[in-house]
Amino acid sequence: MNLILLDDRDFISADRVRLQDDRCRHILRVLGAKPGDSLVCGKKNAKMGTGLIVSIDRQSIEMTVHLEHDPPAPLPVTLVLALPRPKMLKRILQSLASLGVKEIFLINSRRVERSFWGSGVLSDSDIQRHLELGLCQARDTLVPRVHLKRFFSPFVKEELPELSRNKKKILAHPQAQSFCPVSLNSDAVLVIGPEGGFIDLEVQTLVDQGFKPMTMGTRILRVETAVTALVSRLFS
Structure with missing residues (x-):
């Protein structure tokens, strides 16, 4: 601490x-x-x-x-993350709070197990506890906001366009042809899928909203590793 x-x-x-x-x-x-x-x-x-x-x-x-x-300046990023396994989510929330991510949307996906949405980790008290552990680690006081979105299509088609207006739109996708930028350091919305990735229809839905698939290379990373690696790569 x-x-x-x-x-x-x-x-x-x-x-x-x-x-x-x-x-x-x-x-x-x-x-x-x-x-x-x-x-x-x-x-x-x-x-x-x-x-x-x-x-x-x-x-x-x-x-x-x-x-x-004043506390450290927040990173200019909104993270949209397919809901990971509860044990992994605890570590991810702490890492994101430590890194300075302040807007986090946890969304559904075909490959997100339905049982994950019933986990106690998603209670307000548990989410706050893990965020605060991350803040204490990094010496920060600004508590991130976490939003739960259980329906993929309505969120992507109706809410995400406004959230990403005038921002760089990045979809992390291992099979993409374009490489993720380094030290972007400008307003961005970063979308990361579940273990196994988004299905093709979900990828196309995001592409239709202006998100560009990007990769860090040929290695397939676990979600918790990819989250930290991508945020660190984009914001130095």
């Missing part, structure tokens, strides 16, 4: 917080902090800075905080 992420309920005054949950235990047991120590802190969706530990007991830690710095 490289940053202690705070929210409104932690504040007992304008510049003082009390922690009584897993963050408290992490500070005590992992960081081994003591009164007088300073920790990197940030308020959710707000500024970041430092927290000075002023008191510790068995159940809580109190800090005075000075939050005056």
